[in-house]
Amino acid sequence: MSLRKPVVAGYFYEGVKESLIKRIEWSFTHELGPGTLPRPSEVRSKESLGFVVPHAGYVYSGPIAAHSYARMALEGRPDTFIILGPNHAGVGEVVSVWDEGWWETPLGRVSVDEELAKEVTKNSQYARADKLAHYDEHSIEVQLPFLQYLFREVNIVPIAITYQIPEVSKDLATSISKSVAELGKDVVLIASTDLTHYVPHESAVKKDQLVLEKVRELDPEGLFNVVTRRYITMCGVAPVMTLLYYAGLSRSPGVEVLKYATSGDVSGDKSHVVGYSAIRVLR
Numbered sequence: 358m359s360l361r362k363p364v365v366a367g368y369f370y371e372g373v374k375e376s377l378i379k380r381i382e383w384s385f386t387h388e389l390g391p392g393t394l395p396r397p398s399e400v401r402s403k404e405s406l407g408f409v410v411p412h413a414g415y416v417y418s419g420p421i422a423a424h425s426y427a428r429m430a431l432e433g434r435p436d437t438f439i440i441l442g443p444n445h446a447g448v449g450e451v452v453s454v455w456d457e458g459w460w461e462t463p464l465g466r467v468s469v470d471e472e473l474a475k476e477v478t479k480n481s482q483y484a485r486a487d488k489l490a491h492y493d494e495h496s497i498e499v500q501l502p503f504l505q506y507l508f509r510e511v512n513i514v515p516i517a518i519t520y521q522i523p524e525v526s527k528d529l530a531t532s533i534s535k536s537v538a539e540l541g542k543d544v545v546l547i548a549s550t551d552l553t554h555y556v557p558h559e560s561a562v563k564k565d566q567l568v569l570e571k572v573r574e575l576d577p578e579g580l581f582n583v584v585t586r587r588y589i590t591m592c593g594v595a596p597v598m599t600l601l602y603y604a605g606l607s608r609s610p611g612v613e614v615l616k617y618a619t620s621g622d623v624s625g626d627k628s629h630v631v632g633y634s635a636i637r638v639l640r
Contacts (some may be wrong), residue, residue, distance in 0.1 A: 407546030442496030449490025550593025
């Protein structure tokens with residue numbers, strides 16, 4: 358069994374358990390966050406198919422991410438969280454699935470749902486069992502402490518996507534939908550992405566509203582087109598497209614944008630910002 362050690366603890370988030378818990382609680386209670394600490398439900402309520410969550414350092418994106426996690430808390434713990442992240446380094450497979458063992462953070466270990474991970478790779482044209490893409494990738498890792506804070510013990514399927522094109526995302530969404538149905542799993546998808554990078558605040562907001570418009574329309578191809586044609590530096594378009602294709606297959610009634618802000622809203626420096634959003638896809 359493989360153990361994936363944390364690579365951005367002490368960098369993107371605190372590397373010591375007690376300090377990390379304080380940072381997560383700071384994110385929930387921040388003025389740009391939900392405002393209160395979550396109270397996870399012990400009763401599972403299947404109201405959301407998935408969420409979009411940012412993956413920057415907690416000091417910048419934590420309060421925005423907390424909106425998605427506050428909503429997850431209300432709905433209780435599913436069998437498995439399928440976490441979709443972009444492959445920033447570009448190494449490994451087209452779609453890389455870590456399919457066994459555990460992932461570790463300062464809050465402990467989470468288990469990989471091996472049965473579901475292997476089923477997803479079996480049903481996909483592009484997904485392969487691959488660990489190389491995950492060793493230095495932060496977009497999935499930074500989601501885990503929030504999940505552990507809420508539910509303590511969770512099961513995950515970590516999936517890093519290299520080729521950010523509609524064909525790959527559609528195939529992966531179809532595979533996930535088929536695999537979940539075959540195994541009878543209760544899952545929630547988490548699509549990890551930041552939005553526009555390193556432009557003035559006003560420019561980021563204008564570009565990111567174009568992204569959010571396509572997400573609200575549940576339009577993965579439209580999202581891809583606006584990102585490529587308007588040169589929007591959204592790093593996780595493939596994870597979000599996958600979630601939107603999955604929403605279409607699941608006949609989602611719509612999307613709720615829980616929060617949008619930029620790093621400038623948090624830090625006060627609006628000269629060069631990164632955009633973040635917390636989004637809920639309804640079941």
